[in-house]
Amino acid sequence: MRDRPDDDDVQENDPDLTRAVRTVTNATFVMEPPKLDPVYRQQLYQSLNQMQASVFYTVRDWCIKRVGNVTAEQFFYFINGGAGTGKSHLIKCIYTEASEILSKIERNAYETDPSKPTVLLTAFTGTAAFNICGTTLHTLLKLPRTLQPPYKGLGNRLDEMRAELMNAEIIIIDEISMVSKELFAYVHFRFQQIKGSNKPFGGMSVLAVGDFYQLPPVAYSKPLCVFEAGCIDLWNDNFQMITLTEIMRQKDDKAFAEMLNRIRVKDLTQELSDNDRELLSQAVTEPENCPNDVLHIFARNKKVNHHNSKTLALLYDDIITINADDYRKDARTGAMELQTTPCKGELNGLQDKLELAIGARVMLTRNIDISQGLVNGAFAKVATLVYSPCNSTHVQKLGLDLDLSQRRNADNQMLVYLERSEENITTKKGMVRRQFPLKLAFACTIHKVQGMSTTSAVVSLKEIFQAGMGYVALSRVTSLRGLRIIDMDESKLYANPDITESLNNMQKNHFEQIMPFYHLSQTLDRDKTFSIIHHNTQGLPSHIQDIQAHHELCLADVLCFTETRLQGFVAPSLHLDGYSMFERSRHVSYTNFSDMARKDGGGAAIYVKNHIVAHEVRYVHNVTDLEFVVVRVEAPFSALIVTVYRPPTYNVKSFLDNLRALLQCLEMLDVHPIIVCGDFNENLLYYGQKPIMELFASKGYAQKPRNEGDYETTMDLLESKERTSFVYKKKERKNGRKKERKKKERKT
Numbered sequence: 001m002r003d004r005p006d007d008d009d010v011q012e013n014d015p016d017l018t019r020a021v022r023t024v025t026n027a028t029f030v031m032e033p034p035k036l037d038p039v040y041r042q043q044l045y046q047s048l049n050q051m052q053a054s055v056f057y058t059v060r061d062w063c064i065k066r067v068g069n070v071t072a073e074q075f076f077y078f079i080n081g082g083a084g085t086g087k088s089h090l091i092k093c094i095y096t097e098a099s100e101i102l103s104k105i106e107r108n109a110y111e112t113d114p115s116k117p118t119v120l121l122t123a124f125t126g127t128a129a130f131n132i133c134g135t136t137l138h139t140l141l142k143l144p145r146t147l148q149p150p151y152k153g154l155g156n157r158l159d160e161m162r163a164e165l166m167n168a169e170i171i172i173i174d175e176i177s178m179v180s181k182e183l184f185a186y187v188h189f190r191f192q193q194i195k196g197s198n199k200p201f202g203g204m205s206v207l208a209v210g211d212f213y214q215l216p217p218v219a220y221s222k223p224l225c226v227f228e229a230g231c232i233d234l235w236n237d238n239f240q241m242i243t244l245t246e247i248m249r250q251k252d253d254k255a256f257a258e259m260l261n262r263i264r265v266k267d268l269t270q271e272l273s274d275n276d277r278e279l280l281s282q283a284v285t286e287p288e289n290c291p292n293d294v295l296h297i298f299a300r301n302k303k304v305n306h307h308n309s310k311t312l313a314l315l316y317d318d319i320i321t322i323n324a325d326d327y328r329k330d331a332r333t334g335a336m337e338l339q340t341t342p343c344k345g346e347l348n349g350l351q352d353k354l355e356l357a358i359g360a361r362v363m364l365t366r367n368i369d370i371s372q373g374l375v376n377g378a379f380a381k382v383a384t385l386v387y388s389p390c391n392s393t394h395v396q397k398l399g400l401d402l403d404l405s406q407r408r409n410a411d412n413q414m415l416v417y418l419e420r421s422e423e424n425i426t427t428k429k430g431m432v433r434r435q436f437p438l439k440l441a442f443a444c445t446i447h448k449v450q451g452m453s454t455t456s457a458v459v460s461l462k463e464i465f466q467a468g469m470g471y472v473a474l475s476r477v478t479s480l481r482g483l484r485i486i487d488m489d490e491s492k493l494y495a496n497p498d499i500t501e502s503l504n505n506m507q508k509n510h511f512e513q514i515m516p517f518y519h520l521s522q523t524l525d526r527d528k529t530f531s532i533i534h535h536n537t538q539g540l541p542s543h544i545q546d547i548q549a550h551h552e553l554c555l556a557d558v559l560c561f562t563e564t565r566l567q568g569f570v571a572p573s574l575h576l577d578g579y580s581m582f583e584r585s586r587h588v589s590y591t592n593f594s595d596m597a598r599k600d601g602g603g604a605a606i607y608v609k610n611h612i613v614a615h616e617v618r619y620v621h622n623v624t625d626l627e628f629v630v631v632r633v634e635a636p637f638s639a640l641i642v643t644v645y646r647p648p649t650y651n652v653k654s655f656l657d658n659l660r661a662l663l664q665c666l667e668m669l670d671v672h673p674i675i676v677c678g679d680f681n682e683n684l685l686y687y688g689q690k691p692i693m694e695l696f697a698s699k700g701y702a703q704k705p706r707n708e709g710d711y712e713t714t715m716d717l718l719e720s721k722e723r724t725s726f727v728y729k730k731k732e733r734k735n736g737r738k739k740e741r742k743k744k745e746r747k748t
């Protein structure tokens, strides 16, 4: 049987909501994507694993379509995945990239303010919002305290909200497991009102992110994915699920990561396997063996408070007591009078008295300023006390040293100064309290650690009262070495079976279309297929790391690159592991066009997998003034592979003469099939003559692939003489090139 929480814990389950609503409804949100250094940004994108990259590029392509005015259907994706599978990491990347691309949408400057956000990054709790550099749903949408139907509109704040969210196209909602159906419906109605549209969420695309096996919504309401009769079902009607499976948090401790995956879905009736029990037992210990300075995680507040007081007394001699300043309204004069001693406040309100010490670990209990990291659940150390100038015993401000993970900028070593917050004590009429919104944090509840990554923690499994709590607590640490379990109780590790059933029934998407070759290569018989990818690199030196990190490119047997922009010297860093490289720079490619030879850019290269026997055909008789590479493959297949680049400024007639000469010489080598690919800068959408394609056709070459769809943006050709078993043409991802193309099409 599951425990029922007492009142204290019911409130504790709602760590941010009540406070967020109470304190920030009047606050305005600031939403500005972080200005990341381009190199760091590139590294961030390169770090994405295959599934993260699929989602990233799907959303990126959608944004590019929106900018290009191509029809882009509203999307509703649910990014699912166990703890530490990199959901938050992924949405930070999506947010940065999508914001930048969508900011390029041409808008009427008189009607819109281009500085307004295009992508809204939100989370349910303040800590999670800070973690992703976003804001809470409540702050963003100025949601009321109670979310019971019927929907209450924005009233006279509508214009203000419309002005603020006029450019918004996508909303990202992290920690979706904690979002109740009422809250979700409110978000939907808010956007319908703000955008003046009857579409779901007013036409906004939604990226919901989270793990329904982690903490559920507050007050025992059903998670969004679980069907509930009589409730509007925005979830199952609209959302498609994409699952991230690679655990990134515990990537250096695979056995632990895999065990966590099993605990995540284990239901109450199942037992741990012997292996898992044995593995977990390595972390089981007694409380006295746990260092005081390691974060302790408990299910209930009582245990947290007890541990905090005990540890403070143990570690510090100079304990300071900070009383709340309670003011009562004088009935006669109306003046607020300071009381000599604080009264007994509310259970979840500002504390009557705070016991602290310099150096003690504390946690904020209110959202003060999300942009500064002063959010409910943020960890810090007390660094200084600032006393009132007129009362040397009255603490006016506290200097806090926020944890590194809590700082928006890791270089920022400055203290943040916290002032007292003010709240009405609702149980005492006319009474107002001013106190620092803090509590000691040598320990905290499981509800405060969702989303957190830490190297070490002590977890108590005692008194866990909800499905998923045990899993959330155990999955915070990056390795089993950093985990200590006290009060081990296997029966507290269980999932809600309704979640499993609901997720099984959800619509799924694997985004195969964004990486077709990756998916195809999983089923291909690699011994019987030969894959060639052509790609215009727009500069090998600046993109070699992108190529190395790319999930599809390095699966090909042969990589044909154009616009390598090499200048003779090939740095060792330009070699790809597992491939032999053959290249020709532009400078050595022209004899009769010295002006072309002097220009930077251009060039071609072919990389061939090491297990393939291949030689470069370096000197091709009578062929000059052409940027090309020819490679003869001898085993396990026999073929001639050629890559050609024609710069847009190169006269077509001269190019055709030299290409014709090349094709003739290739025939003489008598190796088949001959596969020629490259970037010829010939507009295939143009209805008039296409002399380059016609030359290939006249010589018996066939364009691959034949699929009409592939011609849409094609300027590159992949021509083959004789049938090849499989060829794949890399799809374009570069916005810039599409634009250039469009420009050219308009001109022609």
Ligand SMILES: Nc1ncnc2c1ncn2[C@@H]1O[C@H](COP(=O)(O)OP(=O)(O)OP(=O)(O)O)[C@@H](O)[C@H]1O
Pocket (backbone or CB within 6 Å): 047, 048, 049, 052, 081, 082, 083, 084, 085, 086, 087, 088, 089, 090, 211, 248, 249, 450, 451, 452, 453
């Ligand atoms: N592609 C990646 N490359 C490198 N590190 C990554 C990558 N993805 C995630 N990480 C790291 O793994 C850790 C866990 O990632 P993250 O917090 O995004 O996971 P999560 O799925 O949001 O977890 P939770 O459900 O517990 O909130 C973080 O330290 C993050 O920086």
